[in-house]
Amino acid sequence: MEITKKNKFVEFFKNYWMYVAVGVVVIVVAITVGLLAGRGSVPTTSPSLEFSLPMSEASIVKDFSSTELQENTTLNQWEAHLSVDFTSDNADVFAVLDGTVTDVSYDILNGYKVEITHDGGFVSTYSSLAEEPVVQEGDSVASGEKIGSISSTATFESDLGDHLHFTLYLNEEPVDPNNYLDLQNK
Ligand SMILES: [Zn+2]
Incomplete structure (x- = not known):
């Protein structure tokens, strides 16, 4: 029973390892992009302040x-x-x-x-x-x-x-x- 299961798994992996590998890569890329996007949206410094002049042509x-x-x-x-x-x-x-x-x-x-x-x-x-x-x-x-x-x-x-x-x-x-x-x- 154990052996059969194992064999089945090995069989499955042999046939579909390509899909599994692609799946893993897609998940890693998705997590990385998500983390980078998340980090970008959190301000780490205060927003830059845009000063204007108190008088014109002064x-x-x-x-x-x-x-x-x-x-x-x-x-x-x-x-x-x-x-x-x-x-x-x-x-x-x-x-x-x-x-x-x-x-x-x-x-x-x-x-x-x-x-x-x-x-x-x-x-x-x-x-x-x-x-x-x-x-x-x-x-x-x-x-x-x-x-x-x-x-x-x-x-x-x-x-x-x-x-x-x-x-x-x-x-x-x-x-x-x-x-x-x-x-x-x-
Ligand atoms: Zn003065």
């Missing part, structure tokens, strides 16, 4: 500097400038990244100011805006969406005239926007 009137002090001609003092100041004939100011407006405020130094919180630990602030920015706290904004217009409400830089004082934070530390936005190629 020029930088004061660049970011954390180590070299720059003269503040309004306050008549030398200071680090952890922001970038822009001016443009087009006064519109745009969100640099999708996000949520987390603060709209006014104080005599910064003027009207909008704060937007983004994914990835980024926060952007826009100071020296004209009265009544077009967004409110809690609003969702898209990258490139208008949030306000420039003015000279930031009295600590009133010498610069109408401009945007733009600051980018990563994990609550100011970072050089030049490292994230294509500022020199506008």
Whole structure:
């Protein structure tokens, strides 16, 4: 009985080994493809963030500097400038990244100011805006969406005239926007 069974199996294998081999190859390929496809669909890094510019056709009137002090001609003092100041004939100011407006405020130094919180630990602030920015706290904004217009409400830089004082934070530390936005190629 045992021998017969074994013989039958051997007979079967002799006749159909080709099909068995092909079947095994198909299964291995299917599993490999499945694993690769599965791995591809699971993000291993955070999605890349596409920054846009806060103003169109803008020029930088004061660049970011954390180590070299720059003269503040309004306050008549030398200071680090952890922001970038822009001016443009087009006064519109745009969100640099999708996000949520987390603060709209006014104080005599910064003027009207909008704060937007983004994914990835980024926060952007826009100071020296004209009265009544077009967004409110809690609003969702898209990258490139208008949030306000420039003015000279930031009295600590009133010498610069109408401009945007733009600051980018990563994990609550100011970072050089030049490292994230294509500022020199506008
Ligand atoms: Zn500034």
